[in-house]
Amino acid sequence: MIKNVDAIVIGGGPAGMAAALSLKNNGIEKVLIAEREDFLGGILLQCIHNGFGLHRFKEELTGPEYAERYIDFLKSTDVEVLLKTCAIDIVSTGKKKKVYLMSESSGLIEVNAKVVILAMGCRERNRGNIAIPGSRPAGVMTAGLAQKLVNRYGYMPGKEIVILGSGDIGLIMARRMTWEGAKVKAVIELQSYPGGLNRNIVQCLNDYNIPLYLSHTITNIYGNERIRAVDVAPINEFREPLKENTFNITCDALLLSVGLIPENELSSNAGVCLDKVTGGPLVDSNLMTSISGIFACGNVLHVHDLVDWASEEAEDCGKSAGEYFKTAIVQAKGIPVKAGHLVRYALPSTLEPGKPGLISLRTIAPAENAAIIVKAGDSVLYKKTHKKIFPSEMQRIKIDTVPENADAIHVYFE
Amino acid sequence: MKNDFQVIIIGCGVVGAAIARELSKFKIKIAVLEKEADVSFGTSKANSGIIHGGFHSLQGSLKAKFVVPGNRKYDRLCEELEFPFERRGELMVAFDEDELRILQIYYKRGLDNKVPYMEILGRERVLEMEPNLSPDILGALYAPTAGIICPYEYCFALIGNARENGAELLLNQKVSWIGKNNNSRFVVETEAGNSFTADCIVNAAGLYADEIAQHMRITDFKIVPRKGEEYLLDRRVGTLIKRVVFPCPSSNSKGMLVIPTIDGPVMVGPTAIDTENKTDYSTTREGLKEVFQQAQRMVPGVRISDIITSFVGLRPAAVGNDGDFIIGKTDVQGFINAAGIQSPGLTASPAIAEHIREVITKEGVKMELKSNFDPHRKTVCTKIRHLLEKRDFEQYGKIVDKNKAYSKLVCRCENVTEAEIIAAIRDGHTTLDGIKFATRAGTGRCQAGFCTSRVMEIIHRETGIPFDKITKKGKGSEIAPYPIKKGNGN
Numbered sequence: 001m002i003k004n005v006d007a008i009v010i011g012g013g014p015a016g017m018a019a020a021l022s023l024k025n026n027g028i029e030k031v032l033i034a035e036r037e038d039f040l041g042g043i044l045l046q047c048i049h050n051g052f053g054l055h056r057f058k059e060e061l062t063g064p065e066y067a068e069r070y071i072d073f074l075k076s077t078d079v080e081v082l083l084k085t086c087a088i089d090i091v092s093t094g095k096k097k098k099v100y101l102m103s104e105s106s107g108l109i110e111v112n113a114k115v116v117i118l119a120m121g122c123r124e125r126n127r128g129n130i131a132i133p134g135s136r137p138a139g140v141m142t143a144g145l146a147q148k149l150v151n152r153y154g155y156m157p158g159k160e161i162v163i164l165g166s167g168d169i170g171l172i173m174a175r176r177m178t179w180e181g182a183k184v185k186a187v188i189e190l191q192s193y194p195g196g197l198n199r200n201i202v203q204c205l206n207d208y209n210i211p212l213y214l215s216h217t218i219t220n221i222y223g224n225e226r227i228r229a230v231d232v233a234p235i236n237e238f239r240e241p242l243k244e245n246t247f248n249i250t251c252d253a254l255l256l257s258v259g260l261i262p263e264n265e266l267s268s269n270a271g272v273c274l275d276k277v278t279g280g281p282l283v284d285s286n287l288m289t290s291i292s293g294i295f296a297c298g299n300v301l302h303v304h305d306l307v308d309w310a311s312e313e314a315e316d317c318g319k320s321a322g323e324y325f326k327t328a329i330v331q332a333k334g335i336p337v338k339a340g341h342l343v344r345y346a347l348p349s350t351l352e353p354g355k356p357g358l359i360s361l362r363t364i365a366p367a368e369n370a371a372i373i374v375k376a377g378d379s380v381l382y383k384k385t386h387k388k389i390f391p392s393e394m395q396r397i398k399i400d401t402v403p404e405n406a407d408a409i410h411v412y413f414e
Numbered sequence: 415m416k417n418d419f420q421v422i423i424i425g426c427g428v429v430g431a432a433i434a435r436e437l438s439k440f441k442i443k444i445a446v447l448e449k450e451a452d453v454s455f456g457t458s459k460a461n462s463g464i465i466h467g468g469f470h471s472l473q474g475s476l477k478a479k480f481v482v483p484g485n486r487k488y489d490r491l492c493e494e495l496e497f498p499f500e501r502r503g504e505l506m507v508a509f510d511e512d513e514l515r516i517l518q519i520y521y522k523r524g525l526d527n528k529v530p531y532m533e534i535l536g537r538e539r540v541l542e543m544e545p546n547l548s549p550d551i552l553g554a555l556y557a558p559t560a561g562i563i564c565p566y567e568y569c570f571a572l573i574g575n576a577r578e579n580g581a582e583l584l585l586n587q588k589v590s591w592i593g594k595n596n597n598s599r600f601v602v603e604t605e606a607g608n609s610f611t612a613d614c615i616v617n618a619a620g621l622y623a624d625e626i627a628q629h630m631r632i633t634d635f636k637i638v639p640r641k642g643e644e645y646l647l648d649r650r651v652g653t654l655i656k657r658v659v660f661p662c663p664s665s666n667s668k669g670m671l672v673i674p675t676i677d678g679p680v681m682v683g684p685t686a687i688d689t690e691n692k693t694d695y696s697t698t699r700e701g702l703k704e705v706f707q708q709a710q711r712m713v714p715g716v717r718i719s720d721i722i723t724s725f726v727g728l729r730p731a732a733v734g735n736d737g738d739f740i741i742g743k744t745d746v747q748g749f750i751n752a753a754g755i756q757s758p759g760l761t762a763s764p765a766i767a768e769h770i771r772e773v774i775t776k777e778g779v780k781m782e783l784k785s786n787f788d789p790h791r792k793t794v795c796t797k798i799r800h801l802l803e804k805r806d807f808e809q810y811g812k813i814v815d816k817n818k819a820y821s822k823l824v825c826r827c828e829n830v831t832e833a834e835i836i837a838a839i840r841d842g843h844t845t846l847d848g849i850k851f852a853t854r855a856g857t858g859r860c861q862a863g864f865c866t867s868r869v870m871e872i873i874h875r876e877t878g879i880p881f882d883k884i885t886k887k888g889k890g891s892e893i894a895p896y897p898i899k900k901g902n903g904n
Contacts, residue, residue, distance in 0.1 A: 084822070086823045088823070088829075089807070100807050102810070102814065107814040108807055126861040127861065128646075128722040128723035131718065133699050134697065136695060138892060138893055144863065145863050145867065149867060150898065153867060156897075157893065158895075220696065225890030265826075
């Protein structure tokens with residue numbers, strides 16, 4: 001089957017839905033969303049806790065509720081949604097884009113589009129990525145998989161839980177497992193500071209007296225069929241475990257919450273250039289990738305801590321993709337954005353002179369009384385001092401006007 | 415009688431499966447008893463997948479006797495059974511003058527073993543063939559007949575074809591007792607409560623071959639596991655090397671290798687440490703360090719950050735036998751060993767199987783060729799990932815039009831569809847690991863984070879196994895063992 005559309009959005013999670021809506025709102029007629037699951041909503045569907053939507057809707061919603069809002073918005077439009085449909089390849093030749101979809105109901109679909117928006121989200125880092133020594137029993141899984149098993153299927157992976165990594169999903173799952181009657185014995189974090197948002201440390205660990213071991217790691221996993229224990233050790237400044245202080249915790253499940261990786265196999269097969277730090281595509285101020293007409297937003301671009309920001313970014317993305325469609329803007333001639341002192345990454349990689357700009361950034365390490373500074377040459381475009389700043393909290397900085405003739409825009413902490 | 419056989423093979427790793435397939439050519443009733451929930455779940459699943467050229471083994475040993483003939487049989491096996499096999503060649507590399515002399519020793523060994531087409535190559539030739547090797551290399555011994563396969567795919571293909579030709583495979587049958595009855599026939603009992611009779615027993619029990627032999631009071635060998643840690647790197651690393659690369663060997667192993675796998679990603683390892691514990695499948699910090707130090711010396715582009723998974727294999731090394739294979743008849747009439755089969759056991763397995771068949775004949779089992787033996791596998795499932803790699807979407811579309819289940823990508827890292835999962839389940843693989851080995855679902859970079867629950871759904875639907883009883887690798891390894899009852903929470 002061959003389909004001709006104006007724009008195709010790959011992925012029907014929060015970013016994809018918001019991007020499709022925004023395309024419509026910006027006057028694009030034929031918009032298609034390809035979603036491989038049975039429902040729209042992406043990872044939100046298994047996030048049954050609340051705390052979503054405080055910025056977008058000024059209320060506290062659960063994940064499925066947040067998703068439902070966007071599903072309802074979409075229903076009032078003529079955006080075509082293909083469920084159970086997986087994008088398998090993107091081929092870009094000049095201005096033409098061809099996306100190959102495999103659909104359960106229609107088989108192979110060849111989609112011709114002028115605009116492609118990547119919104120495939122991210123995946124979890126796993127045990128192999130961090131090479132935890134020990135045996136390979138059942139019961140060791142990512143926190144997201146555990147969340148899916150508990151919230152969508154109604155089955156618990158264990159009763160005595162240890163969690164490695166203090167990413168937000170791990171923290172949320174500590175509380176969730178406790179509610180279902182499991183004993184969460186420890187959360188182990190390699191860094192000297194938590195990986196997740198402070199509100200989750202308070203609401204998910206402290207409120208349930210779950211101990212958080214900072215600067216610790218797991219040095220061994222025991223058990224043949226099922227995991228029965230782990231060894232935990234504090235680490236020194238070279239991240240080497242201190243053998244003499246190792247202690248053992250018995251458990252029947254180990255959940256890993258050790259980071260997320262944007263899922264860009266499709267993008268890189270298409271020839272999109274990726275950023276080594278974020279794992280997402282390199283984009284200009286229009287969120288356009290290195291290939292004209294291919295845009296990216298949400299967690300496929302860089303991992304967000306709040307869905308609200310993913311939606312907002314996707315709206316911006318839909319808007320600029322709409323502009324591209326109508327006026328065929330070329331790759332914005334941009335001023336490079338350079339990440340400086342304490343900045344892990346700053347996105348986008350270029351900003352367009354004479355226009356307003358939005359920079360997303362994260363710190364490398366926690367800092368106190370640190371000022372975020374954005375500078376072009378000698379002129380300071382932005383400066384704000386934060387009492388405390390954490391890598392878990394993404395900063396989004398608005399620049400009123402990007403100067404016309406700067407060589408570079410420097411983003412750093414002072 | 416249902417549980418009565420001429421030959422019972424104990425153990426269904428590559429050796430047991432190869433023997434079963436060889437024997438299935440004859441008009442005899444055979445059964446393979448496997449203690450695990452699936453075949454290839456012991457030593458075979460962690461095998462490096464190398465079909466050796468054969469220059470490592472010392473002349474006069476059984477290893478040397480079977481390695482080259484075994485290697486030669488792979489072209490035909492691969493053609494008949496449709497498992498992927500490529501003769502990539504292997505290189506043993508030397509870094510100094512001493513090692514260059516060692517290459518000569520192995521070249522001589524290779525000649526003794528009749529390894530064909532070997533060459534000793536100078537530095538430039540080696541680097542031309544493998545540009546990602548260390549520039550510090552001085553030369554290499556090259557055996558172009560060496561190849562790579564996927565060990566469990568090979569095992570599945572063998573046992574699959576053996577079953578198509580009448581062999582019986584019985585899983586979850588851990589042998590608890592073997593004796594002889596009044597008619598001098600073997601009686602085998604299993605922990606599952608089954609009892610079998612046979613004229614002949616082939617002991618292919620891998621790590622446990624010594625314990626199986628002890629039932630017949632055969633105590634002249636002991637199996638001491640030699641542990642090996644291996645690390646699999648992301649596809650992204652690409653094919654850093656095309657051929658298998660060895661260092662000059664140490665006394666108890668072939669050293670740490672850099673191994674291209676048939677599916678693309680590069681593997682590094684294995685370590686070699688003797689252990690008393692037959693269930694010690696744990697990787698270690700030290701092992702990781704050792705593997706990468708040695709591998710990086712040969713191929714500097716190999717990086718720890720590219721690891722997607724690691725695993726341990728236990729080689730069933732026989733003690734009291736110079737580490738050689740223990741193959742052939744024993745003092746007990748009809749009890750035949752295929753034991754102590756460590757490297758190059760995978761390579762040797764087809765030749766070992768033929769040899770065992772001869773031994774069985776000599777032990778008095780009447781062997782008559784079947785006229786209807788079919789050497790080709792009937793049920794080879796189309797693998798979509800090959801089509802996607804080639805971007806042959808048209809062909810893919812046609813396959814989907816015939817079977818809708820091919821349209822559902824269950825594992826997106828390795829491009830495995832629901833149709834392939836279903837085929838594996840219907841082929842007898844009902845654990846997550848078994849399905850992983852049969853289809854590759856879950857072997858990719860996300861390591862089953864995404865497909866686990868989907869595969870569980872399909873297992874449940876196809877087999878009726880309750881969701882909470884679905885396991886990773888057999889009883890005791892349930893993935894999500896506790897259903898949440900209403901009102902269970904606090």
